[in-house]
Amino acid sequence: MDRNQSRxxxxxxxxxLFDQGLLDEQFIQLEELxxxxxxxxxxxxxxLHYRDSSRLITSIEQALKERNPLDFNKLDTLMHxxxxxxxxxxxxxxxxxxxxxxxxxxxxxxxGCMRSFQQLKRxxxxxxxxxxxxxxxxxxxxxxxxxxxxx
Amino acid sequence: MNLGNGKGSTSSSPLKTGDAVSDQFPAGLRVLxxxxxxxCLMILERMLRACLYEVTKCKRAEVALSLLRENKNGFDIxxxxxxxxxxxxxxLLEHIGLEMDLPVIMMSADDGKSxxxxxxxxxxxxYLIKPVRIEALKNIWQHVIRKxxxxxxxxxxxGSVEEGDRLLKGCDDGDYSSSVNENKTSKKRxxxxxxxxxxxxxxxxxxxxxxWSVELHQxxxxxxxxxxxxxxxxKKILELxxxxxxxxxxVASHLQKYRLYLRRLSGVSQQxxxxxxxxxxxxxxxxxxxxxTGIDLQTLSVAGQLPAQSxxxxxxxxxxxxxxxxxxxxxxxxxxxxxxxxxxxxxxxERSLHxxxxxxxxxxxxxxxxxxxxxQLINLxxxxxxxxxxxxxxxxPAAQNNPLLMQMAQSQPRAQMRSENADSHVxxxxxxxxxxxxxxxxxxxxxxxxxxxxxxxTTAYNTVSQNSSLLSFPMNQTNEMSVSSFPRRSxxxxxxxxxxxxxxxxxxxxxxxxxGFVPSYDMFNELHHQKSHDWDLTNTGITYDSSQHAxxxxxxxxxxxxxxxxxxxxxMQQSVRTRDTTSIGKAMFSTGEGxxxxxxxxxxxxxxxxxxxxxxxAERFPDPSSQINNLxxxxxxxxxxxxxxxxxxxxxxxSDNELDFDGYSLDNIPV
Numbered sequence: 001m002d003r004n005q006s007r008x009x010x011x012x013x014x015x016x017l018f019d020q021g022l023l024d025e026q027f028i029q030l031e032e033l034x035x036x037x038x039x040x041x042x043x044x045x046x047x048l049h050y051r052d053s054s055r056l057i058t059s060i061e062q063a064l065k066e067r068n069p070l071d072f073n074k075l076d077t078l079m080h081x082x083x084x085x086x087x088x089x090x091x092x093x094x095x096x097x098x099x100x101x102x103x104x105x106x107x108x109x110x111x112g113c114m115r116s117f118q119q120l121k122r123x124x125x126x127x128x129x130x131x132x133x134x135x136x137x138x139x140x141x142x143x144x145x146x147x148x149x150x151x
Numbered sequence: 152m153n154l155g156n157g158k159g160s161t162s163s164s165p166l167k168t169g170d171a172v173s174d175q176f177p178a179g180l181r182v183l184x185x186x187x188x189x190x191c192l193m194i195l196e197r198m199l200r201a202c203l204y205e206v207t208k209c210k211r212a213e214v215a216l217s218l219l220r221e222n223k224n225g226f227d228i229x230x231x232x233x234x235x236x237x238x239x240x241x242x243l244l245e246h247i248g249l250e251m252d253l254p255v256i257m258m259s260a261d262d263g264k265s266x267x268x269x270x271x272x273x274x275x276x277x278y279l280i281k282p283v284r285i286e287a288l289k290n291i292w293q294h295v296i297r298k299x300x301x302x303x304x305x306x307x308x309x310g311s312v313e314e315g316d317r318l319l320k321g322c323d324d325g326d327y328s329s330s331v332n333e334n335k336t337s338k339k340r341x342x343x344x345x346x347x348x349x350x351x352x353x354x355x356x357x358x359x360x361x362x363w364s365v366e367l368h369q370x371x372x373x374x375x376x377x378x379x380x381x382x383x384x385x386k387k388i389l390e391l392x393x394x395x396x397x398x399x400x401x402v403a404s405h406l407q408k409y410r411l412y413l414r415r416l417s418g419v420s421q422q423x424x425x426x427x428x429x430x431x432x433x434x435x436x437x438x439x440x441x442x443x444t445g446i447d448l449q450t451l452s453v454a455g456q457l458p459a460q461s462x463x464x465x466x467x468x469x470x471x472x473x474x475x476x477x478x479x480x481x482x483x484x485x486x487x488x489x490x491x492x493x494x495x496x497x498x499x500x501e502r503s504l505h506x507x508x509x510x511x512x513x514x515x516x517x518x519x520x521x522x523x524x525x526x527q528l529i530n531l532x533x534x535x536x537x538x539x540x541x542x543x544x545x546x547x548p549a550a551q552n553n554p555l556l557m558q559m560a561q562s563q564p565r566a567q568m569r570s571e572n573a574d575s576h577v578x579x580x581x582x583x584x585x586x587x588x589x590x591x592x593x594x595x596x597x598x599x600x601x602x603x604x605x606x607x608x609t610t611a612y613n614t615v616s617q618n619s620s621l622l623s624f625p626m627n628q629t630n631e632m633s634v635s636s637f638p639r640r641s642x643x644x645x646x647x648x649x650x651x652x653x654x655x656x657x658x659x660x661x662x663x664x665x666x667g668f669v670p671s672y673d674m675f676n677e678l679h680h681q682k683s684h685d686w687d688l689t690n691t692g693i694t695y696d697s698s699q700h701a702x703x704x705x706x707x708x709x710x711x712x713x714x715x716x717x718x719x720x721x722x723m724q725q726s727v728r729t730r731d732t733t734s735i736g737k738a739m740f741s742t743g744e745g746x747x748x749x750x751x752x753x754x755x756x757x758x759x760x761x762x763x764x765x766x767x768x769a770e771r772f773p774d775p776s777s778q779i780n781n782l783x784x785x786x787x788x789x790x791x792x793x794x795x796x797x798x799x800x801x802x803x804x805x806s807d808n809e810l811d812f813d814g815y816s817l818d819n820i821p822v
Contacts, residue, residue: 026282026284029282029284029285030194032285033194033197033198033201033285038197041197044193045190045193045194048189048190048193049190052188052189052190053190077234080234080260080261081187081188081234083260084188084191084234084259084260084281085188085190085191087260087281087282088188088190088191088194088281088282089190090282
């Protein structure tokens with residue numbers, strides 16, 4: 001059936017996100033919070049996250065521009081916030097990049113920070129796109145049981 | 152643990168603080184969650200709801216604090232992020248611990264050992280690593296129970312024991328107890344913290360608690376002072392105290408709190424140093440900044456309202472962070488001593504803080520050892536900010552120093568009385584300072600001790616400090632000032648004092664009887680009215696009868712009203728000079744209850760700088776020597792009190808301390 005097919009697609013897409021290491025356990029936790037009373041909880045959270053984190057991305061970019069010298073403490077703080085937010089939606093790869101960036105901050109490597117940040121932005125954008133596609137498909141497939149793991 | 156059922160269902164009957172545990176516990180647990188990240192905040196809220204808790208979320212620490220202050224018993228537990236832009240999570244943690252003594256759980260994406268350790272040392276009940284899983288949240292209720300149980304331990308009053316028992320009983324269901332035992336978090340905590348406290352407990356949950364009453368705390372302080380803070384070990388302290396039934400463990404945990412308090416004070420005092428200086432009158436401003444809370448105490452004490460005992464109690468309470476139901480029931484006569492600053496007992500720190508005659512600021516009541524270094528006391532005065540920190544620091548430097556304290560405190564150990572020397576310190580308080588005087592919580596605490604039933608002395612202190620605004624009241628947030636709730640009406644004495652720190656002395660000036668007392672609050676209330684603070688002194692059962700006006704605030708109302716204000720001590724004390732502190736104290740305490748609320752109000756009010764009023768009053772303040780005769784009449788807005796005190800400090804105040812609060816009519820006390 002169309003519906004079933006859609007649902008299968010959605011499930012498959014989700015699974016691939018996990019397989020690629022883009023999402024982790026936290027995403028499932030969010031899905032478990034979704035229910036009839038909160039049917040679009042995950043999407044709402046993700047949307048909120050992207051809205052809020054883009055602000056952080058901008059701040060970090062700004063801070064990276066003030067180069068001489070780089071304020072590593074500030075960068076570290078900003079990245080810490082960004083990491084917290086990203087990990088709360090289960091963005092696994094993005095979170096890993098955050099850690100890397102912070103390592104470079106601690107090491108005082110401007111070069112490392114710049115590079116790591118570029119990579120982070122790529123990962124961030126890629127996941128965002130995929131999640132948008134995912135949610136779109138999920139909406140089309142209609143209300144379905146979300147990941148239901150037996151509690 | 153069986154939390155219940157489906158997701159999406161909301162919590163049922165809330166668990167009221169102090170009440171018997173509801174059958175549905177932990178459902179209905181009232182949680183306040185603070186996190187600046189909106190994503191995390193939303194997730195947490197959702198998770199907590201799924202656990203059937205009643206959730207309130209907050210993006211900013213300041214807002215959270217004011218929420219907590221306004222509604223002292225409105226929450227059971229707090230979850231807070233560590234890194235927040237407006238206030239460090241640990242600072243919030245301290246404030247909450249001091250003022251409200253609620254369990255606080257810290258959260259962070261940071262799992263570094265040092266950060267976690269910091270959480271432990273600052274008194275966090277638990278530390279969760281983000282992203283937080285719902286399983287971790289399902290067990291947070293255990294911290295509430297644990298805290299209650301431990302809290303009861305320190306309370307002499309049977310009431311608390313019963314309460315604790317009830318609470319415990321409610322949790323006696325197999326599910327809960329077993330899960331509590333099995334929960335690794337709890338186990339961990341137990342290993343870390345509970346051992347000491349609970350070792351003495353028999354397997355039953357009922358264990359008579361030791362209430363660190365004012366007297367007891369005084370004895371403790373005396374012992375510590377005698378031994379020297381460095382050499383003070385629980386065993387020796389216990390021996391010196393010679394209190395039957397007190398165990399080494401009780402002393403040990405109390406000492407630990409005291410030490411933490413001292414540490415905090417010293418941290419603050421450094422900043423505050425300046426503040427205090429100004430306040431400390433003739434004597435050395437030895438007492439460091441009396442954290443604002445201290446001021447409160449002092450003011451309270453200055454107001455003479457707060458019987459020494461109460462003050463001690465408050466202090467004790469503050470120290471112990473216990474919700475001491477301490478009704479500080481110190482005999483009034485004793486109280487007088489306490490606050491009379493000569494009272495060595497009050498000295499928290501070797502300094503003889505209290506000399507009413509000396510100008511040592513008295514740190515009464517801060518709840519935390521009143522070893523407020525004079526510096527601290529000063530600080531209190533000096534900066535409102537310090538208030539925040541000081542909270543507990545209220546060193547009640549000898550009353551002498553604090554005009555406020557001294558005089559006022561005669562009987563009132565103002566919580567943390569500002570070490571302001573009666574004479575001049577008062578003036579020192581910047582208007583803003585005055586405000587905090589009574590930290591909301593403190594007031595409770597302070598007052599509570601003396602006052603019937605209000606035992607939240609500890610909290611009282613906190614409020615003051617917390618508010619940083621106390622001094623500066625600009626309470627940006629909401630009533631930071633504990634003052635807000637000073638009941639004005641009912642207790643004449645209290646009201647005036649609290650917040651404004653200036654307890655108006657009734658006698659001489661306008662203190663119009665108890666009812667009238669509310670002057671300070673009135674001002675504040677009117678000014679602020681932040682939320683209807685019910686605490687208003689008006690009623691809280693405080694028996695400040697105006698008759699008491701005698702607020703012994705000894706003449707020196709120098710104690711800046713702010714000090715008084717804290718606790719909402721009825722400013723009745725205006726002409727308290729020699730008034731029987733007892734009466735005032737009584738009033739103060741009774742208002743304590745009210746004060747608690749009022750303090751908050753007052754705090755709020757204080758926020759509103761009532762510059763003129765305060766200043767006006769300041770003039771009145773009698774010179775340091777005189778003791779706070781003037782009770783700061785209600786009319787003192789908190790600001791007035793502060794300024795009044797400050798002025799006094801500068802010797803402006805006329806000796807007759809007649810506080811002439813213009814325009815403040817007691818009647819205005821918004822109740």
